Every structure is written in structure tokens, then in C-alpha cells.
Amino acid sequence: MKIKNLIIFGTRPEAIKMAPLVKEFLKDTQKFETKVCITAQHREMLDQVLEFFEITPDFDMDLMKPNQNLYSLTADIITGLKPILEEFKPDYVYVHGDTTTTMASSIAAxxxxxxxxxxxxxxxxFNKRSPFPEEVNRSVAGSICDFHFAPTKVSEKNLLNENIDKKSILITGNTVIDALHFSSDKVNSSDYSDSETEKLREIVDFNKRIILVTGHRRENHGDGFINICSALKDLANKNDDVQIIYPVHLNPNVQKPVYELLNNIDNIKLIDPLSYPAFVWLMSQSYLIITDSGGVQxxxxSLGKPVLVMRDTTERPEAVDAGTVILVGTQKxxxxxxxxxxxxDSTIYNVMSELHNPYGDGNACEKIVQFIKEV
Known part of the structure; x- marks a missing residue:
């Protein structure tokens, strides 16, 4: 009998990191029956990723609502998954990372x-309020899950310290590197065309060094974003040979300070959020990346780009230890x-850009599939 897999995700970052796992399982239809369920905790951004990776969900819960809150979202995911799980009866359910979809799906599964x-x-x-609610989401999922695919030895150690059985843990590297390799190859292939990337080419000043900025974290709303914008303004004014490109998150708590403080500065370009392939292309063109994102770290x-992380804590200490990222918080x-x-300083830059990525070699999904075959 085939092993029945159900892969569940709901946000754009989850979709990016789970897409290569979906594709790896689908390579072996003799051994596995693999289906995809999306909660659509995000909608438009999620759909862009599915289209790029050519994945059609088998179940679409379509849960995104205006001004949705964590209480209703959690309840809707758990109750909405019940008939799907009862219909398909999966042997294995796969969840990713730390979203509300992850936590609620692990409970339902x-x-x-x-x-x-x-x-x-x-x-x-180790701070349940930072990031919120992600730290609790991943801890809850970790206490429930039967198998743990840890990206690094540090992650494995955290699980062992929580009395997780070592036999249930596999160090894989991070699936985002698998996704990045696939995506880089695709966006740079001669037969790939993307109108969004073509528009970006018209915005990017290739005579300047590009600083790519992303920011959206709840904990940075308010004074944090005011400090961030103030710092970016000063950097732009001091460095004529730099162009700052900032795809601005749609959250009003981000949009308001960003557009009030950074609009109409010649070497700062505020643009709409980017699709994943356009973002991969822009990362590859950048000199430096300033972000509060987890995945970008x-x-x-892997692209040789130094990263400044606008957070006080990170669940990815391997990157800090390796020197590929520097924590700067929201201190101007x-x-x-x-x-x-x-x-x-080109010497400092070159050393940082050439350091080894601690998150793996792009074979995480292959390792996961082989593990499940041998369980």
C-alpha cells in the first residue's frame, strides 16, 4: 500500500519552503500518495508561489478574512481540517515552522x-513574546510532532533539551535552500519571462549598490519602524552611490511610517510587495540586505549577500555564529x-559575503523523503 502524505501550509513563506518537499514526494508516485492542503492564511501572496512552483492544492480551505484574529483563525483551521483529515486519512501530516497554520494543523493532525x-x-x-506568536506556535508543534526535521545541530540540540527522542530527529539543512536553488535556476533560464522582474529592471539603478530592505514584524510596529525609517533616511542621504529599494508590506502599521518618512527621497524606491521570483531576482542583484524576516537570514x-537583521532576538543563531548575519535590532x-x-570597507564586506551558509546544501527534501521511506 502507498504511504499517504498530507502537506499543509497557509502562508507565502511556508509555501516557498514546502514546495520543494511537495515536488520531491511527487517524484515517487509508486511509494507515496501525496496531497496538498492550504489554509490560505495568506491568499494572494500564497497563490503567486503556488503558480511559480506549479503546484495545485488538493484542498483549499480559503480561510483568509479581513482583519482576522488569532482566536478565530486557530479555531477555523482546527475545525476546517477535520473533514479533510477524515476524508483522506493520511499516514503522515507535514507542517512547517511557526505559523498559526502550523500550530493549529499539528493539533488537528x-x-x-x-x-x-x-x-x-x-x-x-526562548522568549515566548519574541517573536509573537511564532515562538509559542513552534513550541506547541514541537511537543506534538512525531518526527522533527531540524535544519541544524543547534535546532537538534534545542529539541534534545526538550526531551525529544533523538531517533525522531533528522538534521536536514533548511528546505528554503532547496527552494532557492530551484528558483534561481528558473528565473535565470532563457525561457523564463516575468513582467514583474522586467519592471524591476527599470527601477534598479545598476550604477549604484543596491540595499534591499524588508520589514513587517509585529514587535517592530510603532517606534521600531520609526527608528528603522530614520536610519534608512540617514543612510540614503550619506551615500549617493547607494540605492535603497524597499518593497513595503501592506500592513497599515508598516505603510504609514514608511511612506511618511521615506517618500520622495531620490535614492530610496518604495515599491509594492514582490512575488517570490521577483524577490529572488532582486536579492541576487543586491549588495546588502536589511530585514526582519526569518527566511531571508x-x-x-547562499547568494553571498550580507544581512543586517532588525530584530533583538533570532531563532536562527547559527547565522549569527557563522557571521553571515548581524543583529541590529531597531536601534537607529x-x-x-x-x-x-x-x-x-570592502574587506569587511568580502569576508562576510564569502562565509559558509550554515543552513545546508539544498538537499533537505531528498533527506526527508528518504527518512520517511525508511521509517
Missing amino acids: FYSGAKVCHVEAGLRT EEAP DKIITEAQKLID
């Missing part, structure tokens, strides 16, 4: 009796100081 597998397991900041080093002076070093 546990109720159904399926074995629950956690991709990108074991990340911890893993992706950018620290953001400016660390960015200016990388702008001014």
Missing part, C-alpha cells in the same frame, strides 16, 4: 491519529553603523 512531521523543527528564541548567505545608530561599515 494529532487528533486524527496521523503521524505529524515538523519541517524546520527546533528553532527557539537563510536565503541571502546601530543600523547606520553596521550598514556603513559594509558600505565603506
Whole structure:
């Protein structure tokens, strides 16, 4: 009998990191029956990723609502998954990382009796309020899951410290590197065309060094974003040979300070959020990346791009230890100081850009599939 897999995700970052796993399982239809369920905790951004990776969901819960909250979203995911789990009866359910979809799906899968597998397991900041609610989401999922696919030895150690059985843990590297390799090959192939990337080419000043900025974290709303914007403004004014490109998140708490403080500055371009392939292309063109994203901390080093992380804590300490990222928080002076070093000193820049990425070699999904075959 075939092993029945159900892969569940709901946000754009999850889709990017789970897409290569979906494709790897679908290579072996003799051994596996693999289906995809999306909660659509995000909608438009999620659909863009599915189209790019050529994945059609088998189940679409379509749960995104205006101004949705964590209470209703959690309840809707758990109750909405019940008939899907009862219909398909999966042997294994795969969840990813730390979203509300991850946490709620792991609970529902546990109720159904399926074995629950956690991709990108074991990340911890040990502060349940930072990031919120992600730290609790991944901890809850970790306590439920039967198998834990940890990206690094640090992640494995965190799980062992929580009394997780070592036999249930596999160090894989991060699936985002698998996705990045696939995506880089695709966007740079001669037969690939993308109108969004073509528009970006018209915006990018190839005579300047590009600083790519992304930001959306709840904990940075308010004074944090005001400090971030103030730092970016100073960097733009001090460095005529730099162009800052900022795809601005749609959240009003982000849009308001960004457009109030950074609009109409010649070498700052505020643009709409980018699709994943356009973002991969822009990362590859960048000199430096300033972000509060988790995934970018893993992706950018594979492209040789130094990263300044606008967070006080990170569940990815491997990157800090390896030197591929620097934590700057939302302190204006620290953001400016660390960015200016990388702008001014080519030696510091070259050392950081050539460091080894601690998140793997792009074979994480292959390792996961082989593990499941041997369980």
C-alpha cells in the first residue's frame, strides 16, 4: 500500500519552503500518495508561489478574512481540517515552522491519529513574546510532532533539551535552500519571462549598490519602524552611490511610517510587495540586505549577500555564529553603523559575503523523503 502524505501550509513563506518537499514526494508516485492542503492564511501572496512552483492544492480551505484574529483563525483551521483529515486519512501530516497554520494543523493532525512531521523543527528564541506568536506556535508543534526535521545541530540540540527522542530527529539543512536553488535556476533560464522582474529592471539603478530592505514584524510596529525609517533616511542621504529599494508590506502599521518618512527621497524606491521570483531576482542583484524576516537570514548567505537583521532576538543563531548575519535590532545608530561599515570597507564586506551558509546544501527534501521511506 502507498504511504499517504498530507502537506499543509497557509502562508507565502511556508509555501516557498514546502514546495520543494511537495515536488520531491511527487517524484515517487509508486511509494507515496501525496496531497496538498492550504489554509490560505495568506491568499494572494500564497497563490503567486503556488503558480511559480506549479503546484495545485488538493484542498483549499480559503480561510483568509479581513482583519482576522488569532482566536478565530486557530479555531477555523482546527475545525476546517477535520473533514479533510477524515476524508483522506493520511499516514503522515507535514507542517512547517511557526505559523498559526502550523500550530493549529499539528493539533488537528494529532487528533486524527496521523503521524505529524515538523519541517524546520527546533528553532527557539526562548522568549515566548519574541517573536509573537511564532515562538509559542513552534513550541506547541514541537511537543506534538512525531518526527522533527531540524535544519541544524543547534535546532537538534534545542529539541534534545526538550526531551525529544533523538531517533525522531533528522538534521536536514533548511528546505528554503532547496527552494532557492530551484528558483534561481528558473528565473535565470532563457525561457523564463516575468513582467514583474522586467519592471524591476527599470527601477534598479545598476550604477549604484543596491540595499534591499524588508520589514513587517509585529514587535517592530510603532517606534521600531520609526527608528528603522530614520536610519534608512540617514543612510540614503550619506551615500549617493547607494540605492535603497524597499518593497513595503501592506500592513497599515508598516505603510504609514514608511511612506511618511521615506517618500520622495531620490535614492530610496518604495515599491509594492514582490512575488517570490521577483524577490529572488532582486536579492541576487543586491549588495546588502536589511530585514526582519526569518527566511531571508537563510536565503541571502547562499547568494553571498550580507544581512543586517532588525530584530533583538533570532531563532536562527547559527547565522549569527557563522557571521553571515548581524543583529541590529531597531536601534537607529546601530543600523547606520553596521550598514556603513559594509558600505565603506570592502574587506569587511568580502569576508562576510564569502562565509559558509550554515543552513545546508539544498538537499533537505531528498533527506526527508528518504527518512520517511525508511521509517
